[in-house]
Amino acid sequence: MQPTVTFFSGFNINDLWFLGEAALRTMWISLLSISIGTVIGAIFGWILYEGKLAATLTVAPILDIFRSVPLIIQLVLFYNFAPIIGLNLDPFASGVVILTIYTASLVANVARGGIEAVGTPMRRAARSLGMTYWQDLRHVVLPIGGRAVFPAWVGVALGVMKDSALVSVLGYVELLKASQILITRTQEPFLILTLAGAFYFALSYPISRYAAALEKRWAQ
Amino acid sequence: MIEIRDLHKYFGTLHVLKGINLDVQKGEVLSVIGASGSGKSTLLYCINGLEPIQDGKVVVDETDVHAKGTDINKLRQKLGMVFQQWNSFPHLTALENVALAPRIVKGKSKADARDIAAQQLSHVGLGEKLDAYPGALSGGQQQRLAIARALAMEPEYMLFDEATSALDPELVGEVLETMRMLAEEGMTMICVTHEMGFARDVSDRVAFFHQGVMEEIGPPEQIFGNAQSEHTRKFLANVR
Numbered sequence: 001m002q003p004t005v006t007f008f009s010g011f012n013i014n015d016l017w018f019l020g021e022a023a024l025r026t027m028w029i030s031l032l033s034i035s036i037g038t039v040i041g042a043i044f045g046w047i048l049y050e051g052k053l054a055a056t057l058t059v060a061p062i063l064d065i066f067r068s069v070p071l072i073i074q075l076v077l078f079y080n081f082a083p084i085i086g087l088n089l090d091p092f093a094s095g096v097v098i099l100t101i102y103t104a105s106l107v108a109n110v111a112r113g114g115i116e117a118v119g120t121p122m123r124r125a126a127r128s129l130g131m132t133y134w135q136d137l138r139h140v141v142l143p144i145g146g147r148a149v150f151p152a153w154v155g156v157a158l159g160v161m162k163d164s165a166l167v168s169v170l171g172y173v174e175l176l177k178a179s180q181i182l183i184t185r186t187q188e189p190f191l192i193l194t195l196a197g198a199f200y201f202a203l204s205y206p207i208s209r210y211a212a213a214l215e216k217r218w219a220q
Numbered sequence: 221m222i223e224i225r226d227l228h229k230y231f232g233t234l235h236v237l238k239g240i241n242l243d244v245q246k247g248e249v250l251s252v253i254g255a256s257g258s259g260k261s262t263l264l265y266c267i268n269g270l271e272p273i274q275d276g277k278v279v280v281d282e283t284d285v286h287a288k289g290t291d292i293n294k295l296r297q298k299l300g301m302v303f304q305q306w307n308s309f310p311h312l313t314a315l316e317n318v319a320l321a322p323r324i325v326k327g328k329s330k331a332d333a334r335d336i337a338a339q340q341l342s343h344v345g346l347g348e349k350l351d352a353y354p355g356a357l358s359g360g361q362q363q364r365l366a367i368a369r370a371l372a373m374e375p376e377y378m379l380f381d382e383a384t385s386a387l388d389p390e391l392v393g394e395v396l397e398t399m400r401m402l403a404e405e406g407m408t409m410i411c412v413t414h415e416m417g418f419a420r421d422v423s424d425r426v427a428f429f430h431q432g433v434m435e436e437i438g439p440p441e442q443i444f445g446n447a448q449s450e451h452t453r454k455f456l457a458n459v460r
């Protein structure tokens with residue numbers, strides 16, 4: 001009689017490396033999307049603030065769509081339909097594109113709130129000193145408004161980092177996808193998901209701590 | 221010299237300034253008094269171009285403030301302004317607050333800008349507070365900080381928009397003292413104010429505004445002792 005074929009094997013130390021690598025990929029895709037998305041979002045926020053009617057009719061509805069449609073649907077739609085318009089992007093690139101737009105749509109409103117938080121009197125004071133529009137924006141609005149909405153932005157960034165798990169549906173082996181692979185092989189979902197959760201925590205926690213420390217320093 | 225000719229200003233359909241004519245000479249201290257909503261603060265905003273105007277013109281040292289080709293940012297360096305809400309930059313220390321504009325607008329080196337800032341801050345009595353953040357300063361100190369910040373641009377005119385109105389009563393004195401000092405140094409000043417004592421003692425001329433019209437202008441003795449206009453007399457009787 002033939003020996004039974006074993007499909008499953010237990011969790012071993014190499015799998016921890018596998019998860020660690022996947023965590024780095026989560027970090028990398030989040031870092032890229034959040035950085036680019038924040039810059040684009042800040043520009044959209046400025047357009048929303050300055051653009052009045054024109055922006056309300058153009059940019060705002062587009063941002064609303066990206067904020068309102070579940071990320072997983074955006075990812076699947078984009079990954080499958082982008083090739084039709086000649087964009088052959090791999091799962092990573094598709095993930096970055098969608099996460100970036102998603103981040104930008106969230107940051108746009110945060111950024112607009114930041115500009116509003118500075119207020120007209122403060123900006124007039126800056127302009128009365130002879131600052132140009134752009135000097136006022138760079139040296140007064142950005143630091144003051146940025147600090148006002150920094151906690152909100154950290155919330156967006158941490159949210160996007162966790163939402164990057166959804167890129168797993170495209171087959172990109174980030175933390176969640178790696179966990180699923182390991183669960184299939186080891187049949188130990190409890191252990192693996194706990195470990196994956198710990199990795200997510202290890203990525204988020206230093207950011208929230210650092211953010212809290214910054215806020216404390218600014219509050220003096 | 222500041223020349224204002226037939227200045228009209230509307231906010232929407234609201235006619236806030238109804239044909240103002242006014243000259244302010246170099247070295248003069250002019251106080252502008254009147255009830256809230258009489259257009260006196262708006263006048264200041266029109267002088268340094270923070271508000272567009274609908275008719276007439278404002279000319280500062282032969283430059284038309286509202287003309288198309290005017291480099292308004294350059295012109296504003298001549299026109300220091302102090303606001304009712306002092307608007308100190310909360311993320312910068314007192315020294316950095318004052319040094320910012322000389323550095324980025326005038327292109328001074330960091331060291332030069334700091335020297336100018338330190339000098340202006342001691343001038344207004346804040347020499348001990350260079351490294352304090354505005355949040356740690358009293359309202360009166362923040363307002364003096366705002367004055368130092370404006371002075372650091374070496375303006376030729378200073379516009380004060382109710383500089384003491386938002387202050388607690390016990391802090392008004394120190395700011396008025398600073399303004400008095402500037403006047404004695406020969407600074408050209410236009411002070412929109414509710415401080416009648418200051419207007420009487422420090423100004424060369426006092427202008428009374430009533431519902432968007434400059435009802436009366438003259439030396440303080442005239443305005444406070446022998447006002448020609450019924451409205452002026454009524455207003456002064458009420459504030460005293």
